[in-house]
Amino acid sequence: MPDKLFIxxxxxxxxxxxxxQVDVALDRYLPAETERPSTLHKAMRYSIFCGGKRLRPILCxxxxxxAGGSGDAAMLxxxxxxxxxxxxxxxxxxxSMDNDDLRRGQPTSHKVxxxxxxxxxxxxxxxxxxxxxxxxxxxxxxxxxxxxxAGSRGVAGGQFEDLAAEGKKPDxxxxxxxxxHKTAKLIQAACRMGGIAAGVNEAGLAALDRYGERIGLAFxxxxxxxxxTSTPETLGKAVGSDAIREKMTYVSLVGVEQARRVxxxxxxxxxxxxxxxxxxxxxxAALARFIVDxxx
Amino acid sequence: MPDKLFIxxxxxxxxxxxxxQVDVALDRYLPAETERPSTLHKAMRYSIFCGGKRLRPILCxxxxxxAGGSGDAAMLxxxxxxxxxxxxxxxxxxxSMDNDDLRRGQPTSHKVxxxxxxxxxxxxxxxxxxxxxxxxxxxxxxxxxxxxxAGSRGVAGGQFEDLAAEGKKPDxxxxxxxxxHKTAKLIQAACRMGGIAAGVNEAGLAALDRYGERIGLAFxxxxxxxxxTSTPETLGKAVGSDAIREKMTYVSLVGVEQARRVxxxxxxxxxxxxxxxxxxxxxxAALARFIVDxxx
Numbered sequence: 001m002p003d004k005l006f007i008x009x010x011x012x013x014x015x016x017x018x019x020x021q022v023d024v025a026l027d028r029y030l031p032a033e034t035e036r037p038s039t040l041h042k043a044m045r046y047s048i049f050c051g052g053k054r055l056r057p058i059l060c061x062x063x064x065x066x067a068g069g070s071g072d073a074a075m076l077x078x079x080x081x082x083x084x085x086x087x088x089x090x091x092x093x094x095x096s097m098d099n100d101d102l103r104r105g106q107p108t109s110h111k112v113x114x115x116x117x118x119x120x121x122x123x124x125x126x127x128x129x130x131x132x133x134x135x136x137x138x139x140x141x142x143x144x145x146x147x148x149x150a151g152s153r154g155v156a157g158g159q160f161e162d163l164a165a166e167g168k169k170p171d172x173x174x175x176x177x178x179x180x181h182k183t184a185k186l187i188q189a190a191c192r193m194g195g196i197a198a199g200v201n202e203a204g205l206a207a208l209d210r211y212g213e214r215i216g217l218a219f220x221x222x223x224x225x226x227x228x229t230s231t232p233e234t235l236g237k238a239v240g241s242d243a244i245r246e247k248m249t250y251v252s253l254v255g256v257e258q259a260r261r262v263x264x265x266x267x268x269x270x271x272x273x274x275x276x277x278x279x280x281x282x283x284x285a286a287l288a289r290f291i292v293d294x295x296x
Numbered sequence: 297m298p299d300k301l302f303i304x305x306x307x308x309x310x311x312x313x314x315x316x317q318v319d320v321a322l323d324r325y326l327p328a329e330t331e332r333p334s335t336l337h338k339a340m341r342y343s344i345f346c347g348g349k350r351l352r353p354i355l356c357x358x359x360x361x362x363a364g365g366s367g368d369a370a371m372l373x374x375x376x377x378x379x380x381x382x383x384x385x386x387x388x389x390x391x392s393m394d395n396d397d398l399r400r401g402q403p404t405s406h407k408v409x410x411x412x413x414x415x416x417x418x419x420x421x422x423x424x425x426x427x428x429x430x431x432x433x434x435x436x437x438x439x440x441x442x443x444x445x446a447g448s449r450g451v452a453g454g455q456f457e458d459l460a461a462e463g464k465k466p467d468x469x470x471x472x473x474x475x476x477h478k479t480a481k482l483i484q485a486a487c488r489m490g491g492i493a494a495g496v497n498e499a500g501l502a503a504l505d506r507y508g509e510r511i512g513l514a515f516x517x518x519x520x521x522x523x524x525t526s527t528p529e530t531l532g533k534a535v536g537s538d539a540i541r542e543k544m545t546y547v548s549l550v551g552v553e554q555a556r557r558v559x560x561x562x563x564x565x566x567x568x569x570x571x572x573x574x575x576x577x578x579x580x581a582a583l584a585r586f587i588v589d590x591x592x
Contacts, residue, residue: 031448036473037456040448091419096411115392119415120456123387123422124448130426131443139436140429147427152327152336152420160333160416177332 011286015058022057023049025079029132043113043121044128047086051104055291056081056187059215060194062287063208068279069198076136077193083129084146085186088155090122097163126150142193149189158182170252179250183223184216191215191284203276214270215288221263222292224249228256230295263292307582311354318353319345321375325428339409339417340424343382347400351587352377352483355511356490358583359504364575365494372432373489379425380442381482384451386418393459422446438489445485454478466548475546479519480512487511487580499572510566511584517559518588520545524552526591559588 026048031041057078064074093100093108095115100108110118133143148154158181165174191212195205228251250259267288274281322344327337353374360370389396389404391411396404406414429439444450454477461470487508491501524547546555563584570577 035449037448037453037460039460040453040456044448087419091415094412094415096415116390116459117456119387119390119392120448120452123383123419124452126419126422127443127447127452130439131447134436134440134443136436139439140431143426143435143439144430147423147430151423151427152333152340152416153331156416156420156423157333157336160336160413163412164333164335 011283011290014062014283014286015053015290018058018061019054021075022054022061022078022082025075026082029076029079030128039113039117040120040124043109043117044125046112047090047103047109047121048082048125050106052082052086054078054082055219056085056190059187059190059212059284059287060197062283063191063194063212064198065194066208066274066277066279066281066284067195067198067200067204068277069194069200074194074197076132077142077197078190080129080132080142080146081186081190081193083125083132084150084155087122087125087129088150088159088186090118090125092159094118097159136197138196138199141196145189145193145196149185154181154185154189155183158185170249172253175250175253179217179220183220184213187216187219188212198279200277204278207273207276210273211270211284211288214266214273215291218263218266218270218288219291221250221259221266222294224251225256225259225263226295227251260292267292307579307586310358310579310582311349311586314354314357315350317371318350318357318374318378321371322378325372325375326424335409335413336416336420339405339413340421342408343386343399343405343417344378344421346402348378348382350374350378351515352381352486355483355486355508355580355583356493358579359487359490359508360494361490362504362570362573362575362577362580363491363494363496363500364573365490365496370490370493372428373438373493374486376425376428376438376442377482377486377489379421379428380446380451383418383421383425384446384455384482386414386421388455390414393455432493434492434495437492441485441489441492445481450477450481451479454481466545468549471546471549475513475516479516480509483512483515484508494575496573500574503569503572506569507566507580507584510562510569511587514559514562514566514584515587517546517555517562518590520547521552521555521559522591523547556588563588 030045030048033042033045035041060074060078060081064070089103090109092098093103094110101111102108109121113121129146130143133139133146136142150156158178161174162178162182165178168174188209189212191208192205195208200208227249250262254262270288271285274284326341326344329338329341331337356370356374356377360366385399386405388394389399390406397407398404405417409417425442426439429435429442432438446452454474457470458474458478461474484505485508487504488501491504496504523545546558550558566584567581570580
């Protein structure tokens with residue numbers, strides 16, 4: 001399939017360019033390490049600049065382009081999304097939560113800075129996300145999107161149910177609740193926020209909403225597959241850890257092959273939703289394929 | 297001093313009325329305990345409805361009135377301030393932070409719900425604060441005020457330095473940094489946000505800014521005095537705990553009597569700033585006195 005290969009190469013260059021722009025923005029928006037309290041700002045920067053793929057910011061920027069906006073208009077929202085996502089990773093890794101020592105191949109925040117400082121670094125990144133949005137045009141509307149996807153009805157609620165579900169018998173409805181809340185809602189919000197930053201109309205926002213919902217679910221199913229099949233070197237963390245912890249995953253319900261098929265089908269549905277958008281939708285289509293075909 | 301006595305009684309009634317209004321609003325804004333994830337929502341409500349004085353919301357509402365606004369216009373901001381404040385209490389009490397078992401005479405969140413759930417309840421309340429502000433008129437401007445006062449340059453930064461300072465030699469500059477960041481900035485933000493919600497002009501905002509800065513500092517100095525002099529029954533938590541932990545406090549620097557005089561002087565300065573405001577400033581003046589004369 002030469003077409004597919006071409007798209008994969010192309011989207012990797014697109015992602016690499018956008019990631020560099022996002023990193024420049026994050027470096028500008030985060031307090032300097034020299035600013036007091038220096039260690040707290042070091043901890044915030046440590047986790048932000050720890051090799052993230054910047055998927056949520058890139059989806060936000062690509063969604064903005066698909067709505068006819070310039071990438072720039074959505075950069076505050078993109079940076080806010082990465083601050084929010086990074087806070088969830090720091091807190092999820094804590095000893096009282098998932099108790100992970102490694103993240104992206106590096107020691108987790110609490111291993112480097114201690115538990116109290118890791119909690120405060122996460123709190124500060126969560127707060128910074130809203131400080132950035134407050135400075136964007138459409139700031140209140142963007143903040144409402146992010147808060148709804150992140151709070152007890154979003155990511156935090158999903159993490160709660162994920163912790164509560166460990167060791168329980170796998171159950172389709174519960175796995176879906178966890179996937180939707182812990183992962184899909186924030187990815188969906190990233191797409192919606194890009195559109196909102198670009199001043200998208202209602203039909204366009206509905207398209208981005210559907211696209212984001214489908215790739216959000218596809219991303220988590222693909223993640224479950226990777227956890228079951230990848231190597232620690234590629235993944236930057238222990239593999240098979242979901243099974244060891246008896247975490248409820250899609251793979252534990254239907255097996256690896258069926259999970260792969262489901263994820264690919266979701267990507268198709270996401271791409272089919274990309275109508276009624278006035279700008280370039282090729283990056284979003286390629287991102288949907290990347291999300292289910294990636295190896296990390 | 298009959299005048300002073302009259303003001304104290306009057307302000308207690310004022311506070312009691314406002315507190316009841318704030319509690320009605322919080323009850324409406326917080327997710328129901330029956331809503332999934334039920335235990336997470338229970339944990340959020342447990343700490344919110346655990347006997348708080350609602351000082352920050354009341355200052356916000358009184359500041360709104362002083363700027364000629366109706367109390368109602370500022371209610372979203374008032375509720376957001378209490379969600380933010382409560383999140384800081386839950387996280388400060390955690391085993392890896394201050395490791396407190398009691399707060400307002402009740403077991404702390406992590407004692408009741410476990411550490412992971414206490415962290416998530418705090419995270420969710422922090423997020424809810426911005427969700428509420430995003431729905432207010434002036435939402436982006438209010439969110440900017442709250443985020444700046446709460447993040448690594450505000451409350452979280454103050455808590456970081458407070459933890460780092462335990463056991464160190466008392467130092468005036470460090471005590472002031474901790475007081476300003478951990479306590480004063482959020483109280484100051486409460487006053488500014490009330491003004492902003494009421495559409496205050498620049499001179500009025502400057503007055504509220506100065507008033508808030510002075511009572512914010514006075515509050516923390518008075519708090520240090522109470523910790524050194526009160527009884528556990530009155531305070532709802534262990535007394536003398538600052539001294540036992542070798543926490544850096546104003547009392548440890550200058551003693552109880554001088555600290556009392558300093559706090560009273562700050563209240564005077566706060567009241568003197570209440571000019572250029574088009575609405576009723578009597579509640580704010582009485583609140584300044586209450587803050588330094590309170591016994592809990």
